[in-house]
Amino acid sequence: MKSVRIHPYRRRPGGDIVKRLGTEERVLRGIREMAVPLAAMEAAVGTLDDLLEFNVVPPTVLRKLDDDSIVSIQEYVPDAVSWRNLGSIRRRNVNRHDLIKIAIIDIIVGQQDRHGDNLIVTPDGHAWAIDNEITYL
Secondary structure, eight states: OOOEEETTTBOOSSSEEEEOSSSHHHIIIIIHHHHHHHHHHHHHHHHHHHHHTOOOSOOEEEEEOTTSOEEEEEOOOTTOEEGGGSOHHHHHTSOHHHHHHHHHHHHHHTOSOOOTTSEEEOTTSOEEEOOOOSSOO
């Protein structure tokens, strides 16, 4: 496996994004039982995207780490910018079909946390839904 970037905002060279509940410290303080369902929901949304062949959720899988914690690992999308940080001109160039696909997935899973920081866009206008763990799956 490639090097990973620990979410939130802890960087290591290259690689993917590892999601746990909050920070590593919170997981280690006894909240581990909540990390499994959240990680599972994140991976389930990725699986739904695969089944629908929408290609708007970066590849996401579950993995068990050496400390027995279960995390979701989501492929890092290089050069992506959050919706919040896009200017109005760049927003006009975002693929509208991608946004509709993201909305459909959000409706199906009961997404509770879609906002401008967890919708990212690549320079070619492709939209990606990240941070998909807070759902009613």
